[in-house]
Structures are given as structure tokens and as C-alpha cells.
Amino acid sequence: MTKLNNPVSVSREIGGRTLTLETGRMAKQADGAIFATYGETALLATAQGAKGRPGMDFFPLTVEYREKTYAAGKVPGGFFKREMRPRDTEILVCRAIDRPVRPMFPKGYRDEVQIIVNVVSYDRVNEPDTLAAVGAMAALSISSLPYKGPGATVRVGRINDAFVLNPTQSQMAESVLDLVVSGTADAVTMVEAGALELPEEVMADAILFAHEGVKELCAMITELQGMVGKAKIEYPAPADNPWTDKVETHRAALIEAMATPGKFEKRAATKAVISEAKDAYLATVGDDEQKDAGKDLGNAFHDLEGDIERKSIIDNGRRADGRALDEIRQIEIELGVLPRAHGSVLFTRGETQALVSATLGTGRDEQIVDGLKDEYSKRFMLHYNFPPFCVGEVRRMFSTSRREIGHGNLAERSVNMVMPDPEDFPYSVRVVSEILESNGSSSMASVCGGSLAMFDAGCPLRTPIAGIAMGLIEDGDDHYVLSDILGSEDHNGDMDFKVTGTATGICALQMDIKIQGLSADLLRRALSQAKAGRLHILGKMNEALAKARTEVSKWAPKIITRTIPVDKIGALIGPGGKVIRALQADYNVRIEVSDEGVVNVASGPEGDIDAAVAAVEAITGDPEVGTTYKGKVVSIRDFGAFVEIFPGKEGLLHISAISNERVKDVNDVLKMGQELEVECTNIDDFGRVRLSVPGVTGDGGGARGGSEGGRDGGRGRREESSEDAEIGKVYEGRITGLKTYGIFVEIIPGKDGLCHVSEMLPERIRSPETEYSMGDDVKVKVVKIDDRGKISLSMKSAVEDAEPAVGAGEPGS
Known part of the structure; x- marks a missing residue:
């Protein structure tokens, strides 16, 4: 009998664990399907194509990555108990797959391609994100789609000054580097990194080390492709544009128009030249050719504009706005522009502008993140918003776009590298970057603005941090590296290379390459030029505000931290949270207690934080002989009263210690719930407290602790009754x-x-x-x-x- 499933697989030892790519057993109706396993982490990656819609002017590639909670033995939260819209972490993986895959399709390809990756098993050792990219690229390689692979992705960590290929989750906790590199056997095509201020030389070495791992995986995919790969679809090269030669005659006029200063002024000048020429040409064609001719003319002028911008750099060493290749645009910084925000800055670099705010919160404001891993909280968040008006456009605004999530994550991981420890700064922080104007490098403006806004709010970052976007123009064997690129230089250039860091080293890096890779020398050159630009920007930022303000904003919550013994946590919380809720209500504060005994007391202007802290100290401390407390009568007996000196701690106020006058009945002088000042006069060896009203000279019923055989432990025993206990009585x-x-x-x-x-x-x-x-x-x-x-x-x-x-x-x- 013929088997229904006939799996074919290849395996390699990568980082000391076995990585296997298998096909022929699952999802056999997909054009390409890979079941990828690494340790006990497993996922299914599929690639499928479809005919594109007529008139499509872009490559409709979509990537969907989903982490199924059953993969980790968990049930989804929420009312419906099923996976819903993708989480931010999943969207970031989608982007990390899309970016290196998209350039590997033929220029002008307009058919639909969909990549779907489902994580179906997670061992909490091997991360699924890089495995997802490998699975997706392998599925494309064995499919009939015209993907010019194979490509692969690896992660590199740095532990004890040594690089580690595909580190485990526990190893990453010790690493000072989180580097993800995609590429082919010949070149690096995409880089994403977070680092603890690594030098440029170390980062370059890490990328080259990663590429060796990429080569090994590419060989593995090539082997599988040779075994089961389908014949690739023949995609003809796009026909030559019939209007190219005619449009070329307008080069001089377009060069003059593109030299106009200002983004919108230049756009208006070039539009005038193009519109006049297009109208003249369209008048020469019939009505049935108007649509196609208009589209071809638009493409021809678009290509001419890009060529003019590139030729200016190659031939003249000058850029579209007249700057030198390594020149940074003018920077203006205005601090405290939002009166009620805890910290704010208006950061303007050329025609890119970001209004960035920083808000300080408490532990309860931290973001709870759930997914395949155990639930955890984030105390720092950076959100990036890119409204249509910032580029002079009108479009419908839906939920946060994938681009906004990606740019925000890059800025967030950058600034997070210099966040102070919670012990030094117990606040949670949310930074929001509103892009008001954009002409390139808006995510880097968010990094610079985020650093300044947090300083303005009084957040003591370990050091200032800045970001810069680099570009590249390739002309044969010649390469021109651009600092602080414009939007058009990003669009028409060959590389978008964002680098963030401090004066010491790199904190984050993101690189997308449109050409067939980057040589080691060129990589080092780009990093070196990026460092020079970053230091220039840091200098401008330090002129405005070089360190955090000495006090947090008056509108921010005030937080005081105390550390209490772990065995006192229960006393502070109380049964069912009774004590801590009472403190919060009485003093109008918010109290948070960690399992390690760290207590944060937070309050706005209306709360009495000092009194709340004193109460916490009293509750979690031990009573001291000679100290006076404000207590409350909680029980009355014939021989005296029990007085609660702080929640959960009571002492005996003996009838003889209530007044210097003889008290016949305790009820004559004390009432239940009555508040009064009492002095701690003795604590026996069992921790039992004896109290007295200040100024009373009575014996207070004698010192407690008779069962201790007369020991007072050095705590000032009071005179005891002269009567002795009798055995048998x-x-x-x-x-x-x-x-x-x-x-x-x-x-x-x-x-x-x-x-x-x-x-x-x-x-x-x-x-x-x-x-x-x-x-x-x-x-x-x-x-x-x-x-x-x-x-x-x-x-x-x-x-x-x-x-x-x-x-x-x-x-x-």
C-alpha cells in the first residue's frame, strides 16, 4: 500500500543542538511546506503564490507568524480562549521574515505571495523566531515561486567575550548582545541587533561570525532543494519602458527643479516639470492608451528622479539637499514644551520632527506581556506614532501599523539599554514619539527625543543615547556611504542602516540591504562613519540637557522605596490585604510589595507619602523600648487594655500604667477604638509588648516575661509582683x-x-x-x-x- 505521507528531511548540528527541516509529511497541498524542529521547538512554515490583481504597482508579499499557545501547554486568555490578533512580538517576527525575503524576488514581480508560519511546539530553550525565518526561506526555496534563494537567519550572542551561535534562552540572559542576521551564502542582507554599548569593531566581527552560520544553513536548504525542490516559475524580465528616451530629454529641467531647497518646495517644482511633460506626451496618444501611457510615463520619471539623485552623489559628492556625504542636518531642541507632561521635547533635525513625551508611573503601570513564555512585565515602553499629516498626506487611520510597531521597537530596545536599575529609579516609564514632520530618520529622532524627554522627566539614564540612519549608493566597485539620510535617499539608495548608541558603543542596529550584500571593509566603514555622526548628535543633545534633572516633575508620582524583611511582608499586607488597603486609603497612596521585600510607596501631590512610609516602617519594624506610638484600643479587660500600636502588633496597657491616679475600672477611662499615645516600656524574649501612658509612674503590672525566669534581655524590666507562682495551684x-x-x-x-x-x-x-x-x-x-x-x-x-x-x-x- 502506498503511504500517504512520505517525509524527506535534512539535519545539521547547530549550536550543539539538532536542527531538522522536513517536507512531504504535512501541508502537502501548499506550494512549499517545511516542518522545522530545533530541539523540541517546532513550527510549520508554508509558502503559497497566486495571480496578482491587474494594475498592481507593488509586490503583494504578506507574512503571517503565529505562536500557538498550545505549543507551550497553555490556554489563551480572554473571553474567547483562542488566539486572536497578532501580538507585537509576532508582528516583529513577521517583519524580520519579510525584510530579507522581499528583495530576493525578481524586480517588477507583482503576483501575490503569502508566507504563513505557525509555532506548534516550544521547549523554552530554543527560540522560534529565527527558526521561523529559516523555515520560511526553506519553504520558498523548495516551492515553484521565483525566489532567488536560498537564504537563512541565525542569532548570535556574546558571553564572556566569546560569540555564541544560536544561544539558548538561558544563555541569552547572560549575553551582552542579541544579534539576528539574515543572508545568503554570498552576502548579509538583513541585520537586527540590541547590545550593551558594544564597540563598532566587536559588532562588525559579530555580523561576520553570524554570516558563517548563515552559510551553513544555506547549504542545508540547498541540499533539501536538490532532493525535493520544484521547478521555478519563469518570470520574464519587465519590458523596456517605451517612454524612457523621451523622458530623458527632461533631465536638465528636472535637475534644476530637484535642486530647489525644501522638501515640499522641491516636490512642487518637480511636479510642475513632470506634469507639463506628461500632458504633452499624453496628448499624442489615443484615449484607449491614456491609462497605460500615464502609468509608464510616471514610472519613467520616477526612475529618472532616482538616477539624478544617485548621479549627483557619484559625480559631485553632493546630496539632494546640498550636504556632504557625512554631513548631519541642522538640529534644534526645545525642552519642556508640554506643561503637564512629566518630560517632553520637540526634537527637529532638518525636515524631520518628533514631539516626544515621557510619563513616569508605578509598578502597576508596567505592561504585562503574555505568550509562549511565562508572563512577565515591562517597566519601559516606547510607542511611535506616524500620522499621515507628517508627510503631507491624507489616509484612513486604523490600528497601529506594523511599521509603527517595528520603528517603536527599535527605539525602545535602544533606550532600554541605558535604563537605570529599578533599585535606583523605581518608576515605570512610557515614552511616546509623535512624528510631526518626516523626511527620513524619524525612528532615530525618536531615540534622541526619548533620551532627552526622559532626562527632562528626571529619569537618570545611565548615559545619553542617540541614533542615526545611514545610507549607501553603489556604483560598480565604488561605494558612497551617506550619514543622516533623507527619505528619498532611503528610497533611491541601496541600504538603510540605522545605528543607535552612546559615546561608548552601540546599543541597537537595524540594516536592510537592497544590493547583493556588504563586504567586511564596507561594513566597518559604515559603522565608523555612523559613530562620528552619532557623536555629533550627542554633542548637540548634551548642549541642551546632558543629564537628568535632579528632581522628577511635580506632576509625576513621588515614590519612596524601603526594603523590609521577607517575613514581614505578611504583616504589611494583612489578612486578605486588609492592612495594605487601609494604608492606601488612609494616606491616599499606592503601595507595591515585591517577593524580595522591596516596598514602593507612591503618591501624587494629594497623598501623604511621608506618613505612609512611616506607617510601613512601623508595621514592618519591631517596637522599641522607650518609643512612643499612637495606638488604638482593641480590647478591654479587667486588668487593663490591649492597644494596637500598628496593624498586627498589640501590646498590654496594664491598669496600673493608665494613670497616676488609681483606676478602679478600665472602662471608666478607656473606650474601644479610642486612640491614645502609649510608650513601649518592655519587650520580653517572646516579643510580647508592655505599654504605658507617657508620664505614668505606676509599675504597669510589672514587666512581662515571668516565664523567662526573671530575664529582661537588657530591655528595661519593670518591677514584678512579689507573689510567687505555686506548683499545683x-x-x-x-x-x-x-x-x-x-x-x-x-x-x-x-x-x-x-x-x-x-x-x-x-x-x-x-x-x-x-x-x-x-x-x-x-x-x-x-x-x-x-x-x-x-x-x-x-x-x-x-x-x-x-x-x-x-x-x-x-x-x-
Whole structure:
């Protein structure tokens, strides 16, 4: 019987783990399908083409990457419990696949191509993003689509000054570099990197190291293509434009128009030349040819404009706006332009302008990120908005575009590299870059503006950071590297190379190459020229604001941080969050507690943050002898009252310590809930607190801790009752301490003993705290007094004994 599935696969050891590409078993109706595995991470990548729509003037390539939550054994959140719209992380992977794949199709190709990648297994060791790109390129390679591959993608880390190919998730946690490189066997075509201020030389070496890994994967895909690859579709080269020669006669007029200063002024001048010529030419063709002729004329003039811009650089060493190749546009910086924003800047570089704001928040404002990995939070966010008016256009505004997400991510990962540690700056930060004008390098303006806005808000970045976009014009063996490129230089040039960093080194990098790769020498040259431009921009930024303002904005929340013992976290939170909620309500603050005991108290202008911090310190600290506290009466007994000096901590205010006058009945002078000042006069070795009203000279019922055999632990014992406890005697006592192993009972003022859980009632009691409360009256019998004076008590013996009880408040009666 013929098998339905006939898998064919190739495997390689990459980074010490096996990477396998398989086809012929899944999705066999797709033009190209690859089941890729790396360790136990697995995904299915498919490539499919379709006839393009008539009149299409761009290449309709779409990439969809989805991380199925079942891959990690998780159920999606939300009401519907299924995967919905793609997350930002998935969109970023889509872009990382699209960018190196798109240039590998023939020029002028207009048929539809769709790449779909589904992650179906995730081992939490091998990241699926680079594997997705490899799977997608392999699927294209074995398909009939005219993809000029193969290509591949790898990740490189740097640990202990050594490069690591395709590091694991745990290795990446130790790496100072996160570099993703795509390319062919001959050249690098795309680079994406984040780094902790790496020198240019190290970054160049890392890219070349990555390319060696790319070559190995390309050989693997070539092997698979030789085994199962389909014949490629023959795509004819586009026919020559019939209007090219006629349009060429307008070169001189177009050169003059393109020399007009200003983006919109130049656009108007060139439009006038082109419109006049087009009208004249269209008048010579019939009505049925108007549409095609108009399109061909537009393409011919578009190509002529690009050629003029390139020739100006090649022949004259001057650019469209008259600058030298390494010259940076004029920069203007205005700080604090938004009165109520915590930090703001209007950053203008030539005809690119960004209004950037920084908002400081607390831990509750951090972004919660969920996906295949365990849920985590981001304390720094940078959002990039590119409205149509910034380029003088009108278009419908939908949700955030993929381009906006990609540009925002580049700027975010750049600035995040210089963020202060949470211990030094406990705020979360959201930066928003509103692009108001754009003529190239708007994402780099967002980096510069983000750094300045955060300084303006009082966020102490480790060092200022800036970004610059580089370009390239290739003419045979000659290469012209451009600094701070315009939009037209990006469009007509051969490379878009964005570099961000500090005065020390590179923090992020993004490179897209339209030509057949970049040599090592040219890569180093571009990085060196980018550094010079970056340092120039940093100089301008430092002239405006070189470091963070000494105080955060008055409109920002104030945060004070304290570290408490981990075993005090429960006391601060309280049962069911009762204590922490009360503090937040009483002082109008927000309190956040980490598992490590770091407490952040945040408040706006209306909150009493200092009082809240003092309360936190009191609750989580230990009472101190001689310190006065504001307490609240929570229980009244014949012998005194229990006063809560802070949530969860009570002390005994003995009847003799309430007033210098004789008090017959505690209820005559104290009421439940009454607030009063009390002084801590003694703390016994079990942590039980004795209180007194300040100025009262009474003995306060004696120092606590009689069961400790008279030890005061150096904490200023008060005078005890002169009566001694008697073995065999039954007392009516009061509970002064609850422990898991038993209760402490005061049987004579100032003298208490331990009733072990085995001697308590009811029988087989599981926890004293579930049966008794502080201050409860109980009947106990003294069964033992050891050589140190420690008293052992028994409830069971007291019940069995017929001897009359003696009240604790009236010893010996």
C-alpha cells in the first residue's frame, strides 16, 4: 500500500543542538511546506503564490507568524480562549521574515505571495523566531515561486567575550548582545541587533561570525532543494519602458527643479516639470492608451528622479539637499514644551520632527506581556506614532501599523539599554514619539527625543543615547556611504542602516540591504562613519540637557522605596490585604510589595507619602523600648487594655500604667477604638509588648516575661509582683501570647507560663490560634517550675483539679 505521507528531511548540528527541516509529511497541498524542529521547538512554515490583481504597482508579499499557545501547554486568555490578533512580538517576527525575503524576488514581480508560519511546539530553550525565518526561506526555496534563494537567519550572542551561535534562552540572559542576521551564502542582507554599548569593531566581527552560520544553513536548504525542490516559475524580465528616451530629454529641467531647497518646495517644482511633460506626451496618444501611457510615463520619471539623485552623489559628492556625504542636518531642541507632561521635547533635525513625551508611573503601570513564555512585565515602553499629516498626506487611520510597531521597537530596545536599575529609579516609564514632520530618520529622532524627554522627566539614564540612519549608493566597485539620510535617499539608495548608541558603543542596529550584500571593509566603514555622526548628535543633545534633572516633575508620582524583611511582608499586607488597603486609603497612596521585600510607596501631590512610609516602617519594624506610638484600643479587660500600636502588633496597657491616679475600672477611662499615645516600656524574649501612658509612674503590672525566669534581655524590666507562682495551684489567667506550640498565660501580674499544646483543651487541638485569641481568660494549673523559673501550665489538670481558682487580678485571694 502506498503511504500517504512520505517525509524527506535534512539535519545539521547547530549550536550543539539538532536542527531538522522536513517536507512531504504535512501541508502537502501548499506550494512549499517545511516542518522545522530545533530541539523540541517546532513550527510549520508554508509558502503559497497566486495571480496578482491587474494594475498592481507593488509586490503583494504578506507574512503571517503565529505562536500557538498550545505549543507551550497553555490556554489563551480572554473571553474567547483562542488566539486572536497578532501580538507585537509576532508582528516583529513577521517583519524580520519579510525584510530579507522581499528583495530576493525578481524586480517588477507583482503576483501575490503569502508566507504563513505557525509555532506548534516550544521547549523554552530554543527560540522560534529565527527558526521561523529559516523555515520560511526553506519553504520558498523548495516551492515553484521565483525566489532567488536560498537564504537563512541565525542569532548570535556574546558571553564572556566569546560569540555564541544560536544561544539558548538561558544563555541569552547572560549575553551582552542579541544579534539576528539574515543572508545568503554570498552576502548579509538583513541585520537586527540590541547590545550593551558594544564597540563598532566587536559588532562588525559579530555580523561576520553570524554570516558563517548563515552559510551553513544555506547549504542545508540547498541540499533539501536538490532532493525535493520544484521547478521555478519563469518570470520574464519587465519590458523596456517605451517612454524612457523621451523622458530623458527632461533631465536638465528636472535637475534644476530637484535642486530647489525644501522638501515640499522641491516636490512642487518637480511636479510642475513632470506634469507639463506628461500632458504633452499624453496628448499624442489615443484615449484607449491614456491609462497605460500615464502609468509608464510616471514610472519613467520616477526612475529618472532616482538616477539624478544617485548621479549627483557619484559625480559631485553632493546630496539632494546640498550636504556632504557625512554631513548631519541642522538640529534644534526645545525642552519642556508640554506643561503637564512629566518630560517632553520637540526634537527637529532638518525636515524631520518628533514631539516626544515621557510619563513616569508605578509598578502597576508596567505592561504585562503574555505568550509562549511565562508572563512577565515591562517597566519601559516606547510607542511611535506616524500620522499621515507628517508627510503631507491624507489616509484612513486604523490600528497601529506594523511599521509603527517595528520603528517603536527599535527605539525602545535602544533606550532600554541605558535604563537605570529599578533599585535606583523605581518608576515605570512610557515614552511616546509623535512624528510631526518626516523626511527620513524619524525612528532615530525618536531615540534622541526619548533620551532627552526622559532626562527632562528626571529619569537618570545611565548615559545619553542617540541614533542615526545611514545610507549607501553603489556604483560598480565604488561605494558612497551617506550619514543622516533623507527619505528619498532611503528610497533611491541601496541600504538603510540605522545605528543607535552612546559615546561608548552601540546599543541597537537595524540594516536592510537592497544590493547583493556588504563586504567586511564596507561594513566597518559604515559603522565608523555612523559613530562620528552619532557623536555629533550627542554633542548637540548634551548642549541642551546632558543629564537628568535632579528632581522628577511635580506632576509625576513621588515614590519612596524601603526594603523590609521577607517575613514581614505578611504583616504589611494583612489578612486578605486588609492592612495594605487601609494604608492606601488612609494616606491616599499606592503601595507595591515585591517577593524580595522591596516596598514602593507612591503618591501624587494629594497623598501623604511621608506618613505612609512611616506607617510601613512601623508595621514592618519591631517596637522599641522607650518609643512612643499612637495606638488604638482593641480590647478591654479587667486588668487593663490591649492597644494596637500598628496593624498586627498589640501590646498590654496594664491598669496600673493608665494613670497616676488609681483606676478602679478600665472602662471608666478607656473606650474601644479610642486612640491614645502609649510608650513601649518592655519587650520580653517572646516579643510580647508592655505599654504605658507617657508620664505614668505606676509599675504597669510589672514587666512581662515571668516565664523567662526573671530575664529582661537588657530591655528595661519593670518591677514584678512579689507573689510567687505555686506548683499545683489553679489560676484564672489571661492569654498573652499565641504560638503554634502553645499559649502563654499571665497567671500573676508580671508572671506568665507556657501551656503546651499537648496540655490544652479541647483534646488534640490542631492550632491554638484557631481556638483562642489574645486576652482570652483561661483556667490553668501550674505543673512545673524549672531551675530558671520557667513556669509550665496545664489546662487539662486544672479541669481535673477541684482546687478553687485564684484570679490573676487578685493574687492569693
